[in-house]
Amino acid sequence: xxxxxxxxxxxxxxxxxxxxxxxxxxxxxxxGEDGDIKMSKSIIKLIENNMKSAATLDQLATAPVDxxxxxxxxxxxxxxxxxxxxxxxxxxxxxxxxFVNSIKHQGRLxxxxxxxxxxxxxxxxxxxxxxxxxxxxxxxxxLPLVTARLDAIxxxxxxxxxxxxxxxxxxxxxxxxxxxxxxxxAIAKARDDQxxxxxxxxxxxxxxxxxxxxxxxxxxxxxxxxxxxLDKAIWRRFNTVIRIERLHDGELxxxxxxxxxxVPNDFEDDKKKFERLTKLMHERSPSDIKSxxxxxxxxxxxxxxELLNYEDLLIEIYEFEHHGIATVEELVIYLNDQGVAQAAIxxxxxxxxxxxxxxxxxxx
Numbered sequence: 635x636x637x638x639x640x641x642x643x644x645x646x647x648x649x650x651x652x653x654x655x656x657x658x659x660x661x662x663x664x665x666g667e668d669g670d671i672k673m674s675k676s677i678i679k680l681i682e683n684n685m686k687s688a689a690t691l692d693q694l695a696t697a698p699v700d701x702x703x704x705x706x707x708x709x710x711x712x713x714x715x716x717x718x719x720x721x722x723x724x725x726x727x728x729x730x731x732x733f734v735n736s737i738k739h740q741g742r743l744x745x746x747x748x749x750x751x752x753x754x755x756x757x758x759x760x761x762x763x764x765x766x767x768x769x770x771x772x773x774x775x776x777l778p779l780v781t782a783r784l785d786a787i788x789x790x791x792x793x794x795x796x797x798x799x800x801x802x803x804x805x806x807x808x809x810x811x812x813x814x815x816x817x818x819x820a821i822a823k824a825r826d827d828q829x830x831x832x833x834x835x836x837x838x839x840x841x842x843x844x845x846x847x848x849x850x851x852x853x854x855x856x857x858x859x860x861x862x863x864l865d866k867a868i869w870r871r872f873n874t875v876i877r878i879e880r881l882h883d884g885e886l887x888x889x890x891x892x893x894x895x896x897v898p899n900d901f902e903d904d905k906k907k908f909e910r911l912t913k914l915m916h917e918r919s920p921s922d923i924k925s926x927x928x929x930x931x932x933x934x935x936x937x938x939x940e941l942l943n944y945e946d947l948l949i950e951i952y953e954f955e956h957h958g959i960a961t962v963e964e965l966v967i968y969l970n971d972q973g974v975a976q977a978a979i980x981x982x983x984x985x986x987x988x989x990x991x992x993x994x995x996x997x998x
Contacts, residue, residue: 637740637741637744637851637988638657638658638660638661638664638741638810639661640744640811640851641653641656641657641851642654642657642658642661653807653808653809655755655958656808656810657731657809657810658677658680658811659677659678659811661677662674662675662678662914663965665677666779666867667897668725674904677739682988683714694905697709697710697805698798698801698802698804698805699786700786700787700794700798701794701797701798702794703786705783705786706783706786707782707783707786707798707801707802708780708781708782708783708802708805709781710778710779710780710781710811711769711772711778711779711781711785712778713773713776713777713778713779716773717773717865717992718766718769718770718773719764719889719892719893719920720762720763720767720770720920720926721881721886721888721889721892722878722885723879723882723885726879729874729876730767730770732874732884733752733754733771733874734771734775734783735776736895737752737775737777738754739852740752740955747845748872749850751849751850751873752849752852752853752854752875753845753849753853753854753855753871753872753873753874753875754771754854754855754856754858754872754875754876755818755855755857755858755868755869755872755874755875755876755877755884756768756855756856756857756858756876757857757858757859757861757877758877758878758879758880759857759859759879759880760859760921761880761918761919761921762878762879762881762919763878763919763920763921764816764857764878765814765816765857766921767878768781768812768814768816768918769859771778771812771855772812777810777811777812777814778809778810778811778812779811779814779851780802780805780806780811780812780813780814781814781816782802782814782815782816784815784816784817784820784821786798787799787802787820788820788822790822795821795837796837796840797838799837799840799841799844799976800819800840800844803845803847803848803931804938806848806852807848807852807906811853811979812853812854812855813848813853813854813855814856814857815853815854815855815856816856816857816859818856818857818858818864818868819858819860819863819864820858820862821837821866822836822838822841822856822858822863823838823863823864823865823866824862827994838865838867838868839869840867842865842867842871844867849871853951854872854920854941864883868903869907880895880916880917881920883912883913883916886912886916887908887912888925889920890908890911890924890927893923893927894927894931894942897931897934897942898940898941898942899941899943899944899947900941900942900943900944901944901947903941904944904949905975907944907973909949910972911944911951911971913947914948914951914972915951918977922954924982925954926947926950926951926954927950928946929950929954930942930947930950933946933950934946943977943982944974945969945972945974945979945982946982948968948969948972948974949965949969949982952964952965952968957975960985962985962989962993963993965979965983966979966983966985966989966993966994967993967997968989968996969983976990976991978996
């Protein structure tokens with residue numbers, strides 16, 4: 635509660651009623667959870683009675699926009715009962731849990747005089763689940779995830795990009811939340827990059843200043859696919875840095891089984907078929923795998939099948955990789971390469987066995 639009290643004082647001194655309201659509400663919720671119902675209700679009653687109008691409440695949810703395009707420069711995710719599924723190595727899972735626990739005990743640490751900034755940098759190849767992890771942390775802490783829209787932040791107007799960055803940090807500082815800077819390299823490139831314009835080189839200075847001020851009592855997560863582009867000074871701003879790798883075979887199989895849970899199928903208990911399927915999805919991100927499997931399940935439900943078939947998932951994988959563009963001939967060859975019997979191919983594609991054999995003969 636130490637953090638909430640400090641934020642309420644900051645808001646009062648700066649006459650920022652949004653900050654006062656947001657952190658007073660959070661303080662009341664924490665007091666209620668700790669059993670002090672009377673004080674919790676008193677705080678809620680006090681802040682609600684002193685809100686000037688419903689318009690003020692609406693203003694609390696209004697995200698800043700870019701001056702030039704008028705596009706919102708933030709997306710806000712509010713955790714509810716949804717639970718994001720993640721599959722990680724034990725080591726990385728432990729480090730993420732440590733970060734979540736440091737957020738939960740932030741107030742207690744401050745009371746003990748321990749300054750421990752909650753800043754996390756995630757880096758690694760595309761599609762390995764960095765954005766999903768940010769959402770997971772939001773759900774575990776119960777804090778909204780405020781994601782900066784970097785496509786709208788970078789403005790063609792001189793000086794506007796730095797202003798947009800300041801707006802983002804000011805907005806996130808006014809309420810209990812986690813600020814998430816995805817594709818971080820877009821605004822945090824090294825200042826000695828000879829190919830960047832002078833304006834973008836100045837942006838990094840604004841970014842560093844805002845991080846330093848914000849990180850003192852707020853939560854910041856950044857993610858990048860191109861860590862080699864980051865300015866050297868950026869790394870020192872994050873007290874937790876984690877490299878996220880693509881899923882290994884065992885983790886991939888575990889995630890696939892999670893998405894298939896409760897759906898009868900003819901391949902999960904067939905070691906050869908299951909290994910072939912997971913191998914085909916080896917380079918896919920967790921979100922891609924979820925889409926492939928859920929699309930297959932949707933077809934299984936719509937068509938009223940008793941089982942989700944091996945061939946159905948194979949076809950979904952192929953169409954996902956080829957953006958839904960696949961000829962019958964291509965599917966015949968693909969299914970045959972994956973060990974599907976010719977009769978099963980003919981039945982699945984609603985063609986004759988002769989057509990299947992003609993395609994394969996022509997291919998050979």
